[in-house]
Amino acid sequence: MSQAQTESVDEDGVIESVSGPVVTAADLDARMNDVVYVGEEGLMGEVIEIEGNLTTIQVYEETSGVGPGEPVENTGEPLSVDLGPGLLDTIYDGVQRPLDELETKMNSAFLDRGVDAPGIDLERTWEFTPTVEAGDAVEPGDVIGEVPETESITHKVMVPPDSDGGEIESIESGTFTVDETVATLDSGEEISMHQEWPVRSARPAAEKRTPTVPLVSGQRVQDGLFPIAKGGTAAIPGPFGSGKTVTQHQLAKWSDADIVVYVGCGERGNEMTEVIEDFPELEDPKTGKPLMSRTCLIANTSNMPVAARESCIYTGITIAEYFRDMGYDVALMADSTSRWAEAMREISSRLEEMPGEEGYPAYLSAALSEFYERAGLFENVNGTEGSVSVIGAVSPPGGDFSEPVTQNTLRIVKTFWALDADLAERRHFPSINWNESYSLYRQQLDPWFRDNVAEDYPEVRQWGVDVLDEEDELQEIVQLVGKDALPEDQQLTLEVARYLREAWLQQNAFHDVDTFCPPEKTYRMLQAIKTFNDEAFNALDAGVPVEEIQEVNAAPRLNRMGTAEEWDEFIDDLEGDLESQIRELY
């Protein structure tokens, strides 16, 4: 997190009371959202309420042993993040303290308190290459140079949004630390690679646009049925164990975003460790470079201080916006937004605020929409186009989607991936329920799929949707009379639907090949099942009994398409065999 530049000039306050993460102080001269240091140990906190002479502070660290009478010092600055080269290939806590740095400073595997560290390394040097020259006029947001930040990402150095702009007086290539001046303006303003931004305000943009390009996920049920746009929003609600985290990890691994910001909010420590261990080894399918070099991780695990859980979401989205400003497509995953909402609830209840639905604060809905509003496809102030896609997991108590966080989220997001415990139990993964889920982006993305995957992509998809719908209806009858009692054509529909579910919608995240499915393969797999469908119904019309059609030995090979490495040939052969074998029957 960003550290106060100036020594505090304000009066210190004195702690009046301590209750868990909430501390009140008297005589503190502070503004709302100022960062303060609490107690003898200087624990980081933020002002969240001011009433008369009393200031209420949420503390981002454990408060055990802290008592009344200890001092509170105001930094006079709002909670901000450090922005600049060094954000990627990093793991932070909820207030942007690098966790590797904390390990070193604390000399322990356990998180101690009262230790601070800047969000980006202030000592490290970077190769800066200007993209403008002396005499050029620049405005806030304009790119003035580039730094190779990681193997795969070029960091764009921008004029800070709060600068006045002007004419470049001097600018040179060279090796600099983030705080050294790389350019000087005629106004005398010095520009370095280091910016700060208060996390609770969105970074400015020129215009929000309608997204028309999908965030390709490499997951069949998503790309195939419920696509999300670059700059879109999605929610993944589901009970525990239904696959929220694996789905988020899959998107972080395989989606075609330029930058991934992954926020582990109030979830397991090991899940973050898994990312830290796996991502450096995995290849970005787009660039062939290690995935970690496009990734920024933010971890406030469930046992870390609850106030920092409230802030980690904002830390994440601000970093995402910063890369968006450079013209990148950023995807932000938040796992889980429910823990964030619960953190708000916990703080709010300690403040004895009037509770709204289920004890959540009345501003829950506003906080959620403010957050998701920061997603979008934007024309940036510097004229480039960038996007932030936001995908939030939701953890409804008891798996009941009628609760406030799910409901308020669904009112905002445009893609709904509903996870289903029943599917998860039978190990149908991803357990995204195809009847309940939806994507409101389908139509605006169709042209892209037509142009880039197949001209008839939307039609073939619609065929698949129709078969699955029909199966849903037929299942109700089957539950009463058994499958054998159905007419033959309906039995065949059930068979086709089964292939859609088992061979197409199911996708094993842990299989080397199946884990990532390019949209072309998604399309061809669906086509192959349709080939089976069309041939089979022709045969049925020609009087072939349904059992004979089902027993065609090429059919079960449909189940092997997902794991087939040479899928193009595999599907060519399979379609050929299906055709000839079924036609042989009549």
Added chain:
Amino acid sequence: MKEYQTITEISGPLVFAEVDEPVGYDEIVEIETEDGRTLRGQVLESSEGLVSIQVFEGTGGIDRNASVRFLGETMKMPVTEDLLGRVMDGSGNPIDGGPEIVPDERRDIVGAAINPYSREYPEEFIQTGVSSIDGMNTLVRGQKLPIFSGSGLPHNDLALQIARQATVPEEDEGDDDDDEGSEFAVIFGAMGITQEEANEFMADFERTGALERSVVFMNLADDPAVERTVTPRLALTTAEYLAFDKGYHVLVILTDITNYCEALREIGAAREEVPGRRGYPGYMYTDLAQLYERAGRIQGREGSVTQIPILTMPSDDITHPIPDLTGYITEGQIIVDRSLNSQGIEPPINVLPSLSRLMDDGIGEGLTRGDHADVSDQLYAAYAEGEDLRDLVNIVGREALTDRDNKFLDFADRFENEFVQQGYDTNRSIGDTLDIGWDLLSTLPKEELNRIDEDLIAEYYREDAAEAVQAD
């Protein structure tokens, strides 16, 4: 140390006292009653001039004249390797008549969070000898895998079976006796269980000689409820010390988390907090996480902490806040099922809602066996399909089902009777478990095994089994 006789209010487990110097949040307090008893408590809220104190042993016997001492530190657990073999009460006082414990160190019982950057991802297979766990919900070293059960179900038998049989196969080879490393040190933390249950555990520990490598903390049903909030923290502080300082692989059994949560609810109510779902405090998720997350492995450290918390689901309801919040934090769950239990299945584990989230990295070629993941997936899918058909067969009868459906029905029955059923004394190797899996899968047509790699089917599928079934 200053003494106060300034108690202004006593309410449930809470005592409020006026103070004239600052007292730290979470600090330990001693309260001496007029009849000379000393009770311990903890500061729940500290403001200028007034503190609220939660008394572990209950507030019975405290009156306005009791004197209050603030110890100036948060609660500590004295740790040493000599704790192994000892039995203590729920506050950490020895109750086994053994020698006084000379600590190496005193550790804060509210453990600091492990830095996620310092963790090592758990992936060493633990063989429990229980097929439905090893085969389909594999436990690994450093995992937190709770048992979700119901009142009157045999969760204790299962927990004891795991504690007795758990080994890490590779290290086991050859020198069995002198290799302490592959044996687990067991930390047993009891919260509000009955004396009878406690005896069951103790008798088993003694019978198998496990007591020597165990540390036992006992808060029984008639012990103070508030003490239950401390007991698991003492247990976990000891576990972390033995694992990360002394290199032990530690298995922590905590039972019953439901009683722990009831204690939290009681304290919350006494503090007049705004209650969350079903009256449990809104911070229960965070509170439970502070227990469950104290499991794992740390880079560069020898030992590990594996947790098996046990909880009884009120009315067998998995959506109840206690199992629900637990399931959201732990790395899976093992479900003990009432109807399987009445069928006489031992252990009555229902695999379908059970899960081990760390299974995927702990199994496979070189770890267990190359076919493990596929076999597990297929067993799940086939059993789920058979289970579905049971409802239907009740309505339409077997004759109305297709041949295929009938095979899945038979499969589901045999799965319960041969794979899940094994008794509490049978210790199956992972190889045996997977072989039984193949016996059952081979009763299904080969083409139905769409979760299993074709090469593996070629290697393991038993043509004879399928024919045998077709014949009759």
